[in-house]
Each structure stands twice: as structure tokens, then as C-alpha cells.
Amino acid sequence: MHRRREDSQNDRSPDEMLGGASPPGDLAAALAGLATDVSEGLNAKVLVLNRAYAAMRIVSARRAFCLLSRSIAEIIHVETDQSGAGRYLNYDLESWIGVSALQHEYERERHDWVRTVRFEIAVPRIIRLLGYDRLPEQTVKLNRRNLFARDRNRCQYCGRIYPTSDLSIDHVRPRSQGGNDSWENLVCACIRCNARKGGRTPEEAHMKLVRAPIRPKRNPLIALRLGNEKYQSWKAFLDNAYWSVELG
Ligand SMILES: [Zn+2]
Numbered sequence: 287m288h289r290r291r292e293d294s295q296n297d298r299s300p301d302e303m304l305g306g307a308s309p310p311g312d313l314a315a316a317l318a319g320l321a322t323d324v325s326e327g328l329n330a331k332v333l334v335l336n337r338a339y340a341a342m343r344i345v346s347a348r349r350a351f352c353l354l355s356r357s358i359a360e361i362i363h364v365e366t367d368q369s370g371a372g373r374y375l376n377y378d379l380e381s382w383i384g385v386s387a388l389q390h391e392y393e394r395e396r397h398d399w400v401r402t403v404r405f406e407i408a409v410p411r412i413i414r415l416l417g418y419d420r421l422p423e424q425t426v427k428l429n430r431r432n433l434f435a436r437d438r439n440r441c442q443y444c445g446r447i448y449p450t451s452d453l454s455i456d457h458v459r460p461r462s463q464g465g466n467d468s469w470e471n472l473v474c475a476c477i478r479c480n481a482r483k484g485g486r487t488p489e490e491a492h493m494k495l496v497r498a499p500i501r502p503k504r505n506p507l508i509a510l511r512l513g514n515e516k517y518q519s520w521k522a523f524l525d526n527a528y529w530s531v532e533l534g
Contacts, residue, residue, distance in 0.1 A: 327409045330398035331511065333520045335362065335414040341523040344508060347400060347409040354379040354413060362412040364519035372522065376414070383407055398516070411519050426505050430455060433472055435506035442473035442496045443483065452476060458499065460485045469501035 332350035334342045353359040361377040386408045397408035456475035459465030483491045511517050
């Protein structure tokens with residue numbers, strides 16, 4: 287069943303691989319403990335690379351551990367020396383547990399942690415799928431969440447930043463004038479600017495866009511995360527990334 291799905295052209299196998307059944311073996315019991323572990327570490331995000339080291343998507347720490355425990359993925363750990371040069375080290379889960387013991391001692395604050403019954407383990411920032419090397423889908427999903435993220439919650443008319451609840455999605459060229467639902471025609475607008483603009487184009491309303499809306503090359507939610515120091519190691523893998531939908 288798995289094989290047939292992986293072979294299908296309209297590929298959904300990454301999702302299936304990233305979802306999947308519970309882990310077998312020794313670690314199963316330990317990882318089962320994660321299901322009830324409320325430690326912060328489980329909220330951490332993990333970048334998933336395909337076998338060719340191309341960035342694919344972001345998953346939760348829980349899902350990453352599930353993949354690791356089934357030996358579907360390995361850990362990529364980026365180490366930077368004092369000159370700032372980086373090198374990548376590959377670990378399977380078992381050796382990572384050993385490394386974690388050291389990290390726990392010497393650089394505890396640099397990692398997110400999850401607790402199992404027997405030990406604590408650092409959440410890896412990056413994992414690499416061992417068997418999957420096709421490129422993922424190439425489009426970022428057009429939806430409200432991604433639009434707000436692309437525009438960083440900034441009204442594209444007055445330029446102010448608002449909470450999501452105070453923003454609406456504006457059709458730059460109104461639907462009544464043939465404007466469509468597209469990255470290039472949808473922007474965040476605050477309620478006041480949206481009302482002022484009404485069913486007009488920006489020119490007709492004498493309003494100016496802060497910047498021209500474009501289709502993002504990568505998931506805008508990931509760009510937001512890159513601002514966070516702890517996800518710095520993702521950068522090296524994101525330049526040629528293709529993004530489908532962000533998971534969680
Ligand atoms: Zn506004």
C-alpha cells in the first residue's frame with residue numbers, strides 16, 4: 287500500500303511518511319511517553335530535508351522523533367566553530383541520544399528538550415529523510431494565514447501592524463471589477479482602510495499599496511521563524527527550497 291502511494295504521480299507520500307504509525311522497537315515505549323509529555327520541547331519545529339538535502343517542510347518535534355525511531359530519517363546537526371564555519375554531522379537516533387547527554391551537560395540552553403521515562407533528549411533542528419528524494423510540491427497554499435504571514439500583519443495601505451483579528455483580506459482589484467483570488471491581488475488591510483477603499487481600485491480610492499503583492503517563493507511562516515535564533519541552522523538549506531503547506 288505504501289509503495290503504491292509512493293509511486294503515484296500526484297504524490298502524497300511525504301505526508302504519509304511524516305505521519306505514519308507508531309514506532310517499533312525499544313524506543314517505542316520511551317517515545318510513547320512523549321504523547322503525554324507536556325514539555326515545551328514538543329512544540330519545537332524541525333526542518334525536514336529530503337535525501338538530497340533539499341528542504342521539504344516543517345514538522346513537529348513529536349513527528350520528527352517518530353520518523354527517527356522508525357529509521358526513516360536521520361539527524362543533521364550543524365556545528366559551527368569559532369570562525370563561524372559550519373559543518374554537518376549525521377546521527378541516527380541512538381547516537382543522538384548519546385550526543386544529547388553531552389549537550390545536556392554543556393549546552394543545555396541551546397536546545398529544546400523532551401523527557402522520556404529514562405532520559406532527556408535534545409530536539410534536533412534538522413532531520414533528513416533517508417528514502418525520499420523527489421522534490422515536494424512547489425506552491426505555497428493561498429490562504430488567510432499565509433497571506434497574513436506574507437504581509438506580516440501589516441495593513442498594505444496605511445502600513446500599520448495589527449493583530450489578525452483587526453485585519454481583513456482586501457482584493458486590490460475588486461471582485462466586482464474582475465479581480466481574482468490570487469497572491470498578486472490579495473493583501474492584508476485594516477478594517478478602516480478596507481472600508482475607506484470600498485469597492486474601488488487603489489487608484490480610484492487614491493490609496494497606495496505599501497508594496498506590490500507577490501507570490502512568496504517559500505512559506506512565509508518559515509521566514510517568520512528564521513527570525514528566531516534557534517532556527518538559524520535552517521538557513522543553509524532554505525535557499526533553494528520549495529514549499530507546500532506548513533504543518534502546524
Ligand atoms: Zn490600514
